[in-house]
Every structure is written in structure tokens, then in C-alpha cells.
Amino acid sequence: MKKVFIFSSSLRVGSNSEALALKIKEGAEKSGSEVTFLSARDIDLKFCIGCLSCVKTGNCVLKDSMKDIYEKVSESDVLVFASPIYYYGISGLLKTFLDRLNPLFGKKNKFKEVYLAFSAAEDEGEETYKRAVIAISGWTDCFDGVEIKETVFVGGVGKPNEAASKNEILEKAYKLGENI
Ligand SMILES: Cc1cc2nc3c(=O)[nH]c(=O)nc-3n(C[C@H](O)[C@H](O)[C@H](O)COP(=O)(O)O)c2cc1C
Structure with missing residues (x-):
């Protein structure tokens, strides 16, 4: 049995x-x-202040929600990061989450595989x-x-809840999860 940790970084209700x-x-x-499953909506997440105390x-x-998250992430076999595409990049919240995982840098963590899920208004595939x-x-x-390991992407979804009708892509995401 694998342990999977999913971080969903959109604050939007009806997030694609x-x-x-x-x-x-x-x-x-x-x-x-x-x-x-962890949603950015449900945590208090401060910006990394770059003090590097974690290295020492x-x-x-x-002092925020991250203190209870480090162990969960470190002990997971698989990490999944979900993000809206913002200016062709990741959400600021996902970037902040990754920065705040710095206490795990250089440690013996269990995770080896990362899967990604993105949504965007545009539908130009990998571009x-x-x-x-x-x-x-x-x-x-x-x-x-x-x-x-793999990325699943739903394009053409500018408004909330639009991914709900993209059955083929939702099926792809389901299969991805099943094959983890
Ligand atoms: C600040 C901001 C920047 C965005 N930048 C892009 C972009 O570069 N390309 C694009 O196709 N869509 C862009 N979008 C649209 C979102 O990617 C799209 O609405 C997506 O479905 C949002 O995902 P969510 O529902 O999970 O929050 C942007 C939206 C916002 C709010």
C-alpha cells in the first residue's frame, strides 16, 4: 500500500x-x-523568510500549519501537486508550499515520485x-x-467547475491515480 500526499493549491471554489x-x-x-488530501484553502501558509534555520x-x-505537514510529506511514497496555470507558471501558493518544504531538503525522505495536475483557460497542450x-x-x-512521473492537464477551462464536463481528462486523472 502506497502513501500518497496531494496538495491542491487553488483557492477558488469550483477549482478545475x-x-x-x-x-x-x-x-x-x-x-x-x-x-x-490537503487544500491550500484549509491551511495557514506563511512565506519562507529565507532565514535557513531549517538547514541548521x-x-x-x-508558526503555521506546516509544522504538522512535514512528517506527512516526508513519509509519503508519492507526492501530487495541483495548480492553476498562472501566467504560464504555477500558483504562488504552490511555489510557497515548495519553498516551505525546505526543512526536508537533504533529509532522508520516502517520496520518489511526483505527479502534477494543471488547469488553464488556454488549451495549447504542453505549450x-x-x-x-x-x-x-x-x-x-x-x-x-x-x-x-506524469502530468495531467485540462485546458479551455477559464471559469470555475468547467473541468466537470471534461470526462476524458477526468478519466485520465482517475487512471493516473489508480496506477500510482
Ligand atoms: C492570475 C491568473 C493568471 C492566469 N494565467 C493564465 C495563463 O497564463 N494561461 C492560461 O491559459 N490561463 C491563465 N489563467 C486562467 C486559469 O489558469 C484558469 O482559470 C484555471 O482553470 C484556474 O484553475 P483553478 O480553477 O484550479 O483555480 C490565469 C488566471 C489567473 C487568476
């Missing part, structure tokens, strides 16, 4: 990227994985989300043996 993340969750649970002590000096993948690979490349 979250719709993909929830399908991934459904598929992963169906195939017996233990899934932790292993802990973050900031629309390739910079977002690059942004996240900047993070994965800094963790030994960690790689981005």
Missing part, C-alpha cells in the same frame, strides 16, 4: 485543477493507496503548462532520486 486532483485521489484510493536545526521557525513543469522540476531536482 482540484477537480483533477480529486480524481487522482479517487483512483489512488480505489487501488488501495492511503491518500492525504531541521525545523522551520515559522500552456511546460513552464509550470520546469518550475516544479527545479524543486524535484534538488531531492535525490525524485522525479516527475
Whole structure:
């Protein structure tokens, strides 16, 4: 049984990227994985202040929801990051989340596989989300043996809840989850 940690970084109600993340969750649970689903809406997440105390002590000096999240992330086999495409990149919240995972940098973490889910108004395939993948690979490349395995993308969804009618892509997200 794999442990899967999903972070959904859109604050929008009816989030399209979250719709993909929830399908991934459904598929992963169906195939017996233990899934932790975390929405940015439900946490208090401060910006990294760059003090690097975590490099010395292993802990973050900031007092917010992250203190309860480090262990969960570190002990997961698989990480899933979901983000709306903002200016062809990731959401600021996902970037902040990745920055705040710095206490795990250089530690022995369990996760090796990362999956991504993006949504955007435009529908030009990889052209629309390739910079977002690059942004996240900047993070994965800094963790030994960690790689981005697969990305699921729903385009043409500018308004909330529009992903709900994209059955083919939702099925793809479900299958991705099932095969984790
Ligand atoms: C600040 C901002 C920037 C955006 N930039 C892009 C963009 O560069 N390309 C694009 O296709 N859509 C862009 N969009 C549209 C969103 O990607 C789209 O509405 C997406 O479905 C939002 O995902 P969510 O529902 O999960 O929040 C942008 C939206 C916002 C609010």
C-alpha cells in the first residue's frame, strides 16, 4: 500500500485543477493507496523568510500549519501537486508550499515520485503548462532520486467547475491515480 500526499493549491471554489486532483485521489484510493488530501484553502501558509534555520536545526521557525505537514510529506511514497496555470507558471501558493518544504531538503525522505495536475483557460497542450513543469522540476531536482512521473492537464477551462464536463481528462486523472 502506497502513501500518497496531494496538495491542491487553488483557492477558488469550483477549482478545475482540484477537480483533477480529486480524481487522482479517487483512483489512488480505489487501488488501495492511503491518500492525504490537503487544500491550500484549509491551511495557514506563511512565506519562507529565507532565514535557513531549517538547514541548521531541521525545523522551520515559522508558526503555521506546516509544522504538522512535514512528517506527512516526508513519509509519503508519492507526492501530487495541483495548480492553476498562472501566467504560464504555477500558483504562488504552490511555489510557497515548495519553498516551505525546505526543512526536508537533504533529509532522508520516502517520496520518489511526483505527479502534477494543471488547469488553464488556454488549451495549447504542453505549450500552456511546460513552464509550470520546469518550475516544479527545479524543486524535484534538488531531492535525490525524485522525479516527475506524469502530468495531467485540462485546458479551455477559464471559469470555475468547467473541468466537470471534461470526462476524458477526468478519466485520465482517475487512471493516473489508480496506477500510482
Ligand atoms: C492570475 C491568473 C493568471 C492566469 N494565467 C493564465 C495563463 O497564463 N494561461 C492560461 O491559459 N490561463 C491563465 N489563467 C486562467 C486559469 O489558469 C484558469 O482559470 C484555471 O482553470 C484556474 O484553475 P483553478 O480553477 O484550479 O483555480 C490565469 C488566471 C489567473 C487568476
